Amino acid sequence: MTDAHPHPHYNPDPHAHPGLHVIAVFEAAKGVLALLAASGLEILGPAPLQRWLHELIARFSLDPGHGAIAWLNGAINPDGVHLAAAAVFAYGLLRLLEAWGLWRAKAWASWLGCISAAIYLPLDIYALFAHPGWLSAAVLAVNLIVVAVLARDLVVRRY
Structure with a gap:
């Protein structure tokens, strides 16, 4: 009797590969965390981020008027937070879509x-x-x- 498929390790049921399910769970977790982070950004708004940045500037004696700190300070506004939340939300949805596809092989x-x-x-x-x-x-x-x-x-x- 000969093999129906020439590949010696061929498995007609891709669901049998446990690695796909492990990766699917990992990707789903990343997706859920990203959706929670996006929700948190939308709910909390820019105020906690601005407080955190000002604490960081004070603690490390950083110059708030130059470099990345100045850019970050300018970017933490309602529009910037909405844009960041949208990007993180899209990333989360992509990870969940990938997880669903991997789970279904x-x-x-x-x-x-x-x-x-x-x-x-x-x-x-x-x-x-x-x-x-x-x-x-x-x-x-x-x-x-x-x-x-x-x-x-x-x-x-x-x-």
Whole structure:
């Protein structure tokens, strides 16, 4: 009796790959956290952010009139907070959509997850050299595992 499919590790049921479900749960958690953060920005508005920035300026004796601090101080306004909340909300929805697709073993979700995780790899490598430590190494390792699992899924599907 011969194999119906030439790929020796082919599994006709992509749901059987537990890595997709693990990544889906992780992405769903990121999506929920982003939606909560966006909601918090909208509910609280710019006042707590402005207080935090002024405390930061006072604590570290920063110059509020120059550089990134001046830009940040100018950006913390109702319009800036609404824009940031909208961007974080969109990110959260994208993560939840990806999680749904991965849970249901959709190829487009594997593509989305693989590409979005791979985009962070150069930044993760930079962070490892700029701030060596277990946290930087763990973030890089997790992203490498995510890329590997999703790339494997796409290879098995022959995409």
